[in-house]
Amino acid sequence: TMIYYGLKIIEPSVFLPVTVIICSVVSISTGSSWSTASTVGIALVGIGEGLGLPRPIIAGAIISGAYFGDKLSPMSDTTTLAPAMAGSNLFEHIKHMLYTTVPSYVLTLIGFVVIGLRKTSGGEVDTAQINEILNALTGSFKINPFLLLIPVFVIGMVIMKVPAIPGLFVGSLIGAATAIFVQGSSLKEALYSLHYGYVGHTGMPMVDELLTRGGLDSMMWTVSLILCAMTFGGIMEKSGMLGRIAQEILKFANTNGKLVLSTILTPIFVNLVAGDQYLSIVIPGRMFKESYEERGLAAKNLSRALEDSGTMTSPLVPWNTCGAFMMGALGVGPWVYVPYCFFNLISPVLSVIYGFTGFTIEKIKKEDK
Template sequence: MTDTTDSRQQLPPLGLALLPIVLTLGLLGIQLFYYGDFTPHIPLILGLAITGLLGVMRGQRWMDIREGVFHVIHVSMPSLSVLIVVGMIIGVWVASGTVPTLIYYGLTLLNPQIFLAAAMILCAVVSLSLGTSWGTVGTIGVALMGIGAGFGIPAYWTAGAIVSGAFFGDKVSPLSDTTNLAPAVTGVNIFDHIRNMLPTTVPAMLIALSVYLVAGFSLITPAETSFARIDAITDTLSAQFSLGLVPLIPALVVVVLAIAKRPPLPSLFTGVLLGGIIAIFWQGAGLHDVFSYAQSGYTIETGVADIDSLLNAGGIQSMMWTISLMLIALGFGGALERTGCLEAIINAIISRVTSFSAVQSSAIATAFATNVVAGDPYISIALPGRMYAPLYRGMGYSTLNLSRAVEEGGTLMSPLIPWNAGGAFVITALSLDIMDGNLTNLLYIPLAFACWTAPLIGILYALTGWFSPRATDDERQEWDRQDEDILDLDGHALFDSENAENA
């Protein structure tokens, strides 16, 4: 184990710790708003370099900093693996007719006015079953984007409903990695943690559901529904693909495997294999065609622009932009952690809070800010979860409050930050074309109501004292037996790697 004792005993002053973060955010702002170019890779690389230079100037060895960078990347490799498999799923499931069948029946059976609300509920159920928001967005979410386009609903509204539902399910599913990580870091039982999240999650979902219902009836009226457009899409789909129950087998098998509590990564890959088999024997594709769809995505020219824009998607290569961004953002977060910058900033915050309401609000805000800066939902949960725990214990409050806070600022806010792992994946998987400077589709961020209203409700509870449990005698005894392997600030074992496959 690399000795980093000196770097931890001598944290950088607050101003110096903030310097690489401020400079990086400034570079991101110039790239995004001045040049109108949504490619945050280079600003984040420069931020990593600035952070590394800061550490070296303060006497740290570059090899120690590099270890911190690669450790965080290593911890997140299961999530990167999910990205690769989801890219394959999208391409193969289009070729197998799975996505076209879902779009066809969705356009045929769903009422356009309740579509947004139905999309949110469907994604919530699937995500709760799979334990993965990313898997839900990359499978059911892709089909729902096609249905929404057929109804003439703006892509950002559909994306907002998908994200709300998918990340709700991720937050309360016992199969989810973040739902396992938060209670592990804070030392509480996972099912107690899930129950304690319901007071914020349920109202947030009800608020989102109400907004989507109102929006659906406002955006679409029966007189304005373009049935000619819907007919054109459904007729083209039925002409180009053999639809029916057989193409739905891959999706059904994946859901069954999830209900049986099989690991998500093998379950999703099973969906890829089944999709490939059906593409060959049901749709008439060749083996090499399936390989190409999995690698480079599905391509089709039907002469109907709506169909072509919906179905020309997927493949491993479609995820490379996101994967490269994640690698860089994770490296930046690892450098900030190893140089002590994040710890110095959190310590400065902790030293200034004296009441429970301030501690709870600060924990939510810190998890969100870590998401913004480090680009990684794992760090945003693990680091504040470890560092805030003594404050809750000293005040006699259950760390269930803390586990809920870091989930709200970590899991739920991740997809709303475009350069974060969650946000980058959503933008890529749902084909929210913003790379050319057209940032309209980023409106999905404020429209993902369930994600940002839950933290606000959590802050309200902190101010009022509602749903803020005190520590029980059993919990006080458990504090004495905390597993120190869950989060090691030396940069080792951020969390149990066995849970990482639930990404």
């Protein structure tokens, strides 16, 4: 239903920036990039491919929007974790992040507007094909705008802070019930789809490819990689290996600019070797806290750098928990979507520029001392 109405409503030339904005709104509301990618993100992949756009570009737009909220929403776990590690106030931290977030977001939208215009101006979007997709969908399914209430309900549960497991479980039950009572599937087919995924049989190969999705079974590789990454990251931290490497990095940070650069590079390094975004915030946060205090720099400078780097680069690493999840949810291979994650790539670069120029780098106030 979301694919059907998306193809009818969204103009091909503005699909990519609209995708960024939709995912931004959902992620700000839920505070979760994972929930955003696995709900509206999946539908947007179907719509974008129906419009003739490559999946890696669509995935880049989805991830850019999803991590906008993951970075700024007070309900996001990383948004609360970074100031906790740095010793800054949550809302001061969010306000301070706007200096890097807003320019990065504007540049991201401009980038996707340009790509969208280039992809559609060359006649790459086939309206006849879109009509074929719409006919295939209406010929195989009962399409009704009331069915949109189901994803809205699931997203609403996340906004109301219903824990993820019961929230997604209820969403799965509603989806299965809808398949049985609205679409006419049997209980056996619904249960099979939950575990092994759904296989499309519309008669149109492109639509079948769009609709064919894995169930629980398809996510086992992602889950196993997450478990391995968490275990390996824990060993790296508790054994002191990461801390020892970090101490060497601190020797380089003898100016404010180099300190911010070191703060940006260290979470990227942790994301690469430990495979977990939480460790990429916790370890550098503890490590650099005293250095910022010694230089008289406000803690919110540290917390912003941790988010600009640790949170933003986590989905860009395929063996990181976030990268593995995005690949599994959006159905893309490793690295192919990375060049199009404009928001995630621009944010750490801006943070480094601010560090060396001193722009928005605030000192510790007397009352804070």
